[in-house]
Amino acid sequence: MDEFSFINSIKQHSYKQSSLIKGIGDDAAVIRQPTQDIVCAVDTLVEGVHFSRQTMEPWHIGYRALAANVSDLAAMGASPAFYLVSIVIPKTWSSGEINQIYVGMKQLATKFRMDLIGGDTVSGQELSVSITVIGYVERNKARYRSLAKEGDKVFVTGTLGDSQAGFHILTNPGYYTDEVYYKERHQQPLPRVDFASKTENISRIVFNDISDGIANEANEIAEASKVSLILYEKQLPIKDSYEQFPPKLQHKWKLFGGEDFELLGTVSNKDWNELQIIAKETNTPLKEIGYVDDSQSNIGQVFLHENKQTYRLQKKGYTHLK
Numbered sequence: 001m002d003e004f005s006f007i008n009s010i011k012q013h014s015y016k017q018s019s020l021i022k023g024i025g026d027d028a029a030v031i032r033q034p035t036q037d038i039v040c041a042v043d044t045l046v047e048g049v050h051f052s053r054q055t056m057e058p059w060h061i062g063y064r065a066l067a068a069n070v071s072d073l074a075a076m077g078a079s080p081a082f083y084l085v086s087i088v089i090p091k092t093w094s095s096g097e098i099n100q101i102y103v104g105m106k107q108l109a110t111k112f113r114m115d116l117i118g119g120d121t122v123s124g125q126e127l128s129v130s131i132t133v134i135g136y137v138e139r140n141k142a143r144y145r146s147l148a149k150e151g152d153k154v155f156v157t158g159t160l161g162d163s164q165a166g167f168h169i170l171t172n173p174g175y176y177t178d179e180v181y182y183k184e185r186h187q188q189p190l191p192r193v194d195f196a197s198k199t200e201n202i203s204r205i206v207f208n209d210i211s212d213g214i215a216n217e218a219n220e221i222a223e224a225s226k227v228s229l230i231l232y233e234k235q236l237p238i239k240d241s242y243e244q245f246p247p248k249l250q251h252k253w254k255l256f257g258g259e260d261f262e263l264l265g266t267v268s269n270k271d272w273n274e275l276q277i278i279a280k281e282t283n284t285p286l287k288e289i290g291y292v293d294d295s296q297s298n299i300g301q302v303f304l305h306e307n308k309q310t311y312r313l314q315k316k317g318y319t320h321l322k
Contacts, residue, residue: 016113017081023117036136041072047127055170058097060187062104069133071191071261075209077143078135079197080112085131088124138200143207148225152266154290157192159239164257177241189261195284206266213258218302219315228298231290233306256316266292
């Protein structure tokens, strides 16, 4: 299949978003949006770095690639609307496998009523998928890491360490409790869009999606807001069957593993009850795990209470170019 035939095979023939004037077919897409703020994000997944055929089918690669980007929009409080895909295709991948990558993306895009509006295809030495997502948020309601204040509650959605547990199961075959659950958490994470987008009536709230580990994301909030975050290890939420894994791996995965694509955040005490109501309405597990402090000597740092001791939680999640 040549490039133009491939583009025609993935082109939408109808649009889900009323603000889309022109999608795939010209040199660029056209969007008309007069009333909301537009939020954009981009992420790239590379074979051998972010995924392998050992642990993911082509369908999973597409789904997860888009999910990682949609999670970034959720962290801004935005609802996803459009996505563009640039893909580098090596000769070792068949047209059928590439098509399945797009099928995986479409599966998640359909859930959030997203339209594919463009991209690029080129040949290369290794498979690389770069996705740009565009979403909307009510004016002046985008959620920034820099808005945490002293006395705020620190919270997290879902459970931690599940994605890395799923990867462990996929690469270490054996008998595991809740095996399917953990595999799906690694291969098919579900971004917390519904939860985040319903917080528009909360005047001030901070979100950061957990892509590189809670230690990394917490430090990003502390640094941006010029505060310190105090977390309690015993309050970090985990699934009951998570304790089947070796203690050292449990500790590592829930703090530094990443790729859970849950939301870590802070909110004022007065808005905590409202946030709990939103969590219940959207069927989102929500747990208070600490608080915000503005001690001048600890600005930009995160501390963990564990086993009656308190120590600084270093920014040691996964980072590229390190």
